[in-house]
Amino acid sequence: MACPFCDDTNINLRKFYENDLFVGIYNLRPFVEGHVLFMPKRHVDSIFKLNDMEKKGLMSFADRCVFIALKYAGAYQFDLLLQEGGSAGQSIPHAHFHVLPRKFDDKVATSKKEWLAEFGKREKSSRGNLTNEETEKIVKRLRFIAKEHAIQLETL
Numbered sequence: 001m002a003c004p005f006c007d008d009t010n011i012n013l014r015k016f017y018e019n020d021l022f023v024g025i026y027n028l029r030p031f032v033e034g035h036v037l038f039m040p041k042r043h044v045d046s047i048f049k050l051n052d053m054e055k056k057g058l059m060s061f062a063d064r065c066v067f068i069a070l071k072y073a074g075a076y077q078f079d080l081l082l083q084e085g086g087s088a089g090q091s092i093p094h095a096h097f098h099v100l101p102r103k104f105d106d107k108v109a110t111s112k113k114e115w116l117a118e119f120g121k122r123e124k125s126s127r128g129n130l131t132n133e134e135t136e137k138i139v140k141r142l143r144f145i146a147k148e149h150a151i152q153l154e155t156l
């Protein structure tokens with residue numbers, strides 16, 4: 001099966017931030033407003049298969065994606081989620097992190113158990129997929145935020 005995260009057409013539609021090693025994209029089925037993903041450009045199925053350069057750059061890239069996602073959502077807090085393997089809910093075998101901006105009134109269940117159950121259900125359903133037009137609009141805004149804060153992002 002072709003990997004959607006190695007598919008340039010898919011990535012180019014969704015990406016809002018990148019460097020040589022990583023790319024940040026908007027999720028196809030956002031669980032909350034500003035739900036982005038980031039991942040190594042190289043296809044690896046586990047973060048423990050990252051090479052030394054990728055390991056070194058990971059936190060800084062995470063920081064930048066979180067910054068952009070929070071600005072987009074008007075939030076100050078977030079969940080950062082990694083699922084490894086089918087039993088953990090990983091649906092695409094290319095290692096990726098979810099960034100979910102959170103707010104006190106976001107209506108997402110507050111217990112982690114309920115939260116993960118609901119998250120898993122929505123990840124498996126194909127309902128609620130954004131159209132390409134909706135994605136383009138959101139990605140345009142995310143890219144604008146990245147551009148507007150380019151200097152600040154470089155310090156993260």
Ligand SMILES: [Zn+2]
Nearest residue numbers: 003006043094
């Ligand atoms: Zn891949």
